[in-house]
Amino acid sequence: SGDVVRRDRFSGGPARGFLSSLAADERIFEADLAVDRAHVVMLAEQGIVDEDDAGAIFDALDEIEDAGHGDLPDGEDVHAAIETAVIQRVGQKGGRMHTARSRNDEVATCIRYRLRADLLDAVETVVGAREQLLETAREHTETVMPGFTHLQYAQPTTVAHYLLSYERALARDTERLVDAYDRTNRSPLGGAAFAGTPFDVDRERTAELLGFDSVLVNSMDASSARDFLLEATTALANLATTLSGLAEDVVIFANDGYVDLSDDYSSTSSIMPQKKNPDTLELVRSRAGDAHAAVSGLLTTLKGLPRAYNRDLQRATGHGWEAVDAVIDATEVAAGAVATAEWNEDVLAAEAGDGFSTATGVADLLAMSGVPFRTAHEMVALAAEQSADPDYETLESAAQEVLGESLSAHVDRDAVEAALDPAESVASRDSAGGPAPTAVEGQLDAAEDDL
Numbered sequence: 003s004g005d006v007v008r009r010d011r012f013s014g015g016p017a018r019g020f021l022s023s024l025a026a027d028e029r030i031f032e033a034d035l036a037v038d039r040a041h042v043v044m045l046a047e048q049g050i051v052d053e054d055d056a057g058a059i060f061d062a063l064d065e066i067e068d069a070g071h072g073d074l075p076d077g078e079d080v081h082a083a084i085e086t087a088v089i090q091r092v093g094q095k096g097g098r099m100h101t102a103r104s105r106n107d108e109v110a111t112c113i114r115y116r117l118r119a120d121l122l123d124a125v126e127t128v129v130g131a132r133e134q135l136l137e138t139a140r141e142h143t144e145t146v147m148p149g150f151t152h153l154q155y156a157q158p159t160t161v162a163h164y165l166l167s168y169e170r171a172l173a174r175d176t177e178r179l180v181d182a183y184d185r186t187n188r189s190p191l192g193g194a195a196f197a198g199t200p201f202d203v204d205r206e207r208t209a210e211l212l213g214f215d216s217v218l219v220n221s222m223d224a225s226s227a228r229d230f231l232l233e234a235t236t237a238l239a240n241l242a243t244t245l246s247g248l249a250e251d252v253v254i255f256a257n258d259g260y261v262d263l264s265d266d267y268s269s270t271s272s273i274m275p276q277k278k279n280p281d282t283l284e285l286v287r288s289r290a291g292d293a294h295a296a297v298s299g300l301l302t303t304l305k306g307l308p309r310a311y312n313r314d315l316q317r318a319t320g321h322g323w324e325a326v327d328a329v330i331d332a333t334e335v336a337a338g339a340v341a342t343a344e345w346n347e348d349v350l351a352a353e354a355g356d357g358f359s360t361a362t363g364v365a366d367l368l369a370m371s372g373v374p375f376r377t378a379h380e381m382v383a384l385a386a387e388q389s390a391d392p393d394y395e396t397l398e399s400a401a402q403e404v405l406g407e408s409l410s411a412h413v414d415r416d417a418v419e420a421a422l423d424p425a426e427s428v429a430s431r432d433s434a435g436g437p438a439p440t441a442v443e444g445q446l447d448a449a450e451d452d453l
């Protein structure tokens with residue numbers, strides 16, 4: 003008969019809804035079907051389940067897949083519900099599907115299977131964002147802009163150098179996602195509840211069928227471990243943190259008139275008709291909060307859990323999905339907003355030298371002529387103190403005071419004027435990784451190769 007035999011004991015009673023993860027498990031519905039199929043193939047190959055029964059189970063799984071998650075019978079989770087649905091279709095023999103496994107190794111396998119796809123999606127999105135940053139950077143190797151530390155004018159740089167700084171950070175975020183992928187891509191299946199099984203299972207085979215790189219051998223580790231989920235969530239939070247800095251910068255740049263965001267990435271006010279607001283970037287910035295909350299939720303849930311399986315793990319999973327959902331589209335939006343923004347070259351050039359931000363260059367010039375750098379620093383600091391916008395004259399009087407001799411004894415006037423010019427200042431800083439257009443071209447080529 004097709005009747006499902008399930009004991010009523012432990013069916014949940016008033017806590018049934020509280021116990022169930024069926025709704026949230028929609029995310030691993032496809033994964034569970036894949037895991038079921040791989041497991042049944044292996045059981046048939048090992049002679050644990052006969053081929054007719056395996057065939058009937060496959061047919062049922064196909065029907066269940068076509069009907070979709072929404073059509074599943076009630077169950078404590080997607081694993082139980084799919085098993086029930088199989089038995090409803092093929093009768094008691096459907097219950098052979100759960101031979102030599104537990105929901106503990108099953109769910110761990112499903113999470114890893116789904117997370118792999120999500121991580122690949124994340125990597126693809128970050129790579130796309132990096133391509134967009136590099137493309138925009140290529141157009142702006144000569145676009146001089148103010149550079150800041152402590153949000154104070156610091157030294158002039160270029161838009162390309164600035165954008166490349168984020169592309170490089172995203173490159174490391176990519177590496178972290180790939181690292182997390184490597185440790186996610188290992189199979190716990192066949193570990194059963196935690197203590198293995200007397201059946202002659204072939205764990206390598208199910209791992210291979212599901213595309214995992216290797217098997218998590220210790221069966222207690224296999225069903226208990228969620229460090230892969232924490233690692234992936236943390237990698238996503240790290241990425242979100244990178245994006246939040248970029249978003250914050252561009253919000254400020256929009257405020258300063260350095261960039262105009264495209265209308266596509268802006269919003270307006272319901273009352274102030276003139277407003278064009280950088281809402282998309284503010285939401286990117288806030289997504290880092292979601293991702294950090296996910297890391298914190300996950301760490302708090304996992305901390306101090308005893309071996310082996312505990313139901314707390316059911317609540318851990320969602321934190322990982324929260325991070326995935328918060329960060330992937332934020333990456334896409336951040337990249338789109340930056341790639342479509344208009345950089346206002348005149349405003350950037352006009353402000354690039356503000357706040358005497360070429361001062362370091364003058365000190366460097368003096369140091370190159372033999373003045374100890376600290377003395378040069380002192381002289382230029384004095385000039386800066388005496389005037390908001392020092393020129394050769396202020397520097398000359400500071401030289402008299404600090405060096406006790408004329409500036410021209412050390413450097414000629416033209417060199418000083420050049421050092422004070424933002425574009426020349428940028429061009430002179432051609433050390434490895436520096437903002438000089440020549441140095442940035444090399445960095446762009448290397449970044450493109452890396453990509």
Ligand code: ARG
Nearest residue numbers: 023079105106109311315316
């Ligand atoms: N739904 C559970 C989870 O997500 C798997 C069920 C294991 N249940 C159990 N009582 N051992 O972790």
